[in-house]
Amino acid sequence: MYCRKILILFLAGLVLVTAPGCASRSKTPSPYELQERTSAAHADFRKLITVEIADPARAAIFAGLADERDALMVRHSESVRTYAESMKTLSSDYSATREDFEKLVRDYDSDRRGFQAEFVGLIAEMKAVTTEVEWRKLSKFDIDALGPQASAISTEGN
Amino acid sequence: MLAALLVAFFLGGAAASGALLTEDMLKDFNHRAEQVVVDPERVDAITKEVASLHDELKAFNKALAKSGKSLDAYYKDHGADAAGMQTELDALNSAWVAAQSRVLDHRFNIRDQMTPDEWRAVFADK
Numbered sequence: 097m098y099c100r101k102i103l104i105l106f107l108a109g110l111v112l113v114t115a116p117g118c119a120s121r122s123k124t125p126s127p128y129e130l131q132e133r134t135s136a137a138h139a140d141f142r143k144l145i146t147v148e149i150a151d152p153a154r155a156a157i158f159a160g161l162a163d164e165r166d167a168l169m170v171r172h173s174e175s176v177r178t179y180a181e182s183m184k185t186l187s188s189d190y191s192a193t194r195e196d197f198e199k200l201v202r203d204y205d206s207d208r209r210g211f212q213a214e215f216v217g218l219i220a221e222m223k224a225v226t227t228e229v230e231w232r233k234l235s236k237f238d239i240d241a242l243g244p245q246a247s248a249i250s251t252e253g254n
Numbered sequence: 255m256l257a258a259l260l261v262a263f264f265l266g267g268a269a270a271s272g273a274l275l276t277e278d279m280l281k282d283f284n285h286r287a288e289q290v291v292v293d294p295e296r297v298d299a300i301t302k303e304v305a306s307l308h309d310e311l312k313a314f315n316k317a318l319a320k321s322g323k324s325l326d327a328y329y330k331d332h333g334a335d336a337a338g339m340q341t342e343l344d345a346l347n348s349a350w351v352a353a354q355s356r357v358l359d360h361r362f363n364i365r366d367q368m369t370p371d372e373w374r375a376v377f378a379d380k
Contacts, residue, residue: 187361187377188373188377190365190368190370190373190374191370194358194362197358197361198355198358201351201354201355202351205347205350205351208347209344209347212340212343212347213340216336216339216340216343217336219329219336219339220335220336223332226332227332228332228333231332232330232332235329235330236330239326239329239330
């Protein structure tokens, strides 16, 4: 869920902003491919939690924190999408004032800082409920599972 | 890389900054402006502002990538505390706000070179 939601958001972002004829578009997996890939990664991650964290109680807590992180990402993805749409609308409006833009940026920044603080707190809790070895393997999975998509996004976003 | 992705996510990534103008969109914007604005002096002024805006976006993308690496390290390090990660994000947030302000300067400089009709024509099917 975690990976899938992030990637869906990013895909939406790319669709939103990528100009026609972008040379790097072909590097981006299709929505179906992303869905398949990230759903599989999500299932694998859940399996990995139970394999790496032998203590069922800690594994359950960790899985719960991962769920909270998923939910946070979903909520924030909606916030990002709303901000992007508002910014697009303002950008195209000749009569939009500087204050209109600044208010939007200010409000979004404040909103985002709240999400970030919550996210950082969740990561800290996830670390706290795992040993160093467990965290190394679980976090490595996150990174490896998202690597190819992250590269594609980086190409598009730049 | 995951942290870099998360940073981009939290900062709105391509979606949010791109709504103002991404590097890809800038090329398209400049091309459209050249077609719509007939006065060579104004076209030249717009092109210069677009180039400056492009530089601004590139500079921020570099800062984003650098922070992403730092956050990757915090993320992977079991012993790293939340405060370090938060400090890195706070710094990036501030850099983003400052960059947005400079981007806005360029956006309004560009707008001031165009009439309302020209502006509407450039954004016609956006």
